[in-house]
Amino acid sequence: MPKEVTEFLTATLNGVTLAALYFIVASGFTLIFGLMRTTNMAHGAFYLLGAYAGYQAIDITGSWLVGVAAAAIVVALVGLAIHVGLLARMAGQDLRQALITLGISIIIADLMLARYGGVTYQIQAPEIISGSMGLPFVVGGAYSTYRLFMVALAVAVYIGLWLMLNRTRVGVYIRAGIDDRDMLSALGVNVARVFVFVFAVGSALAGFAGVIGTTALSVSPGEEGRYLLSSLVVVIVGGMGSLGGAAIGALIIGIAEQVGLFYEPTYSVLITFIIMAAVLAVRPQGLLGRPA
């Protein structure tokens, strides 16, 4: 195969694996927004918190799986506290909620900086998914096993969330709540409890993604902005509140970013934003979003 082709395919594969991470982060963001209209601006900070919590747990126990679980649980609990303590009190005032979560984002990022300093941390992948595996069409003929594992994980998250939304009772409530919260409440469903559940799941996904992302890349202060940005762009392109939209948005943005980085390293961000502007010009609600 010619070198140009393998280079392009490698860049695309890098994009797909990055998209997997973006999807896992953005899925929690879009899930929360879809049901509650709460824009959790602290979602990036939740990612950061998950990354450090996971690092800490792995440092103590030596088990990657424990780290993943610990990150998800810690962040879910923090998310719960913020939701119950602050956000639930201002239901419906989404601008205020956005401002509050922005403030919380600053606090979390600053506390993480205080605890872990400005250095870069990385998490070692478990033996079985580290190293590389042979792929004939990429540069060098081999590709990181872990990055391929991330794609599988993203697919699993997608299927899991799809099953939850479409095959369980709570999923019925969530879908009904997206359409008409008041009606669902009038039918005797405790909507507040559904909200709590969804916020916990959405937060847990951010924490989970923190460990997944830190294993593939690394984590350092400031990363919260990067993942907040990627979540925002992914859901703006894909459509707010749509799971499929988040998947498509993540793929477009991930591939555009990596391919752009390969061919035009100093302008790749612009490519992302040209795509975003183009999508908004045609569909202000995003590709799979419903008309607002």
Add this chain to the structure above:
Amino acid sequence: MSRLRERRSLLAGIAVVALIAYPLVLPLVFRENSARFWTLSIGAQSLILGITALSLVFMAGYGGMISLAQAALAGFAAYIVALAYLEPSATAIGSNIGLGLPAIPSALIALVFATLAGALFGAISSRSYGIYFLMLTLALAVGFFYLVLQNYDIFGGHIGFAGIEGPTGPPRSNPAVFYYLCLVIAALAYLGLRYLVRTPLGLTFEGIRDNPRRMRALGYRVELHRIAIFAVGGFVAGMAGVLGVWYRGNISPGVVDLTRTIDVLIVAVLGGLAYPIGAFVGAVVFLLIDTFASSIVILDFSFRERFNSLIGLGFVLIVLFAPNGIVALGDQLWRGGRRRLGRAPEPNPILATPIDTAIAGASSLPGGDAPADTTSEGGGGAKTDA
């Protein structure tokens, strides 16, 4: 009522005199270093930050557009100043773009570019409302940060540019002159915007803020007006950007990062999103906290290193308990003294804007003409008839 107005003009008069006398009085009270610190780090910097926040307050208060892109627009203007002012050799990191122009023409070019950038951001976001608009402008701002960070050809990458001087030379050598320059520009921006919102165009802006759908039905081109609002916001933010780069003498991605972006919002909310003067009040309070956080000790906990936490915490508390900001708080206390204690505080006109009503401006929404004061409790409710 006329007494109240009289008192207000008296208050405004005192404020103007105080602002003018400020740098002249300082040397009488402090030694040279402290006087310079209070003139520049608190005085001039408050004015600069206040102008940036003013551009946001204008957009939020008169356009209903809470833009998080104002720090990025100011930073963009600062970069243009650098590129226009510096000699090509001084910008030689990636390529040699510098024009070597004098300070004033550089500033004018930067203002033109900032206005155009505002219009471009406006064109991208003109069909987004409420929280969508907030997210979109945040994405644009953070995107701009990553662009200047990774781009060495034009923006000088993570190093940026240094050695930029304003028409008054380095601020440190002549603090009072630079302070007055900032004061004049701030007054121009403030009075200019006050004038603009009283013109028919300004009233159209308010109409679009309150009910875009109705304004469209009346034949106004809503998107075009929102682009114009953003362009004005870009112009005013550009003023702050120019002053800021003259103040610092350099520009780097750190000036447009996420923290700075949010700082502008914090300043505006702190002062009160509905009050133009609040931008400057908020800026002063913010800078005082920022500067003196290290000496604040609460329950044996020093905020020396953690002023970001302190600012975040303060911001959360303000949004929680005083969403109308400091100016409204002062106003309430002031009126409270005038036998109006029983009156409930008015809800923040911007923060309380029900999102579904705000979104109702989007052309794709079916259904009736929602009154502007419906509560937004059932956020998803408005979409049932879609």
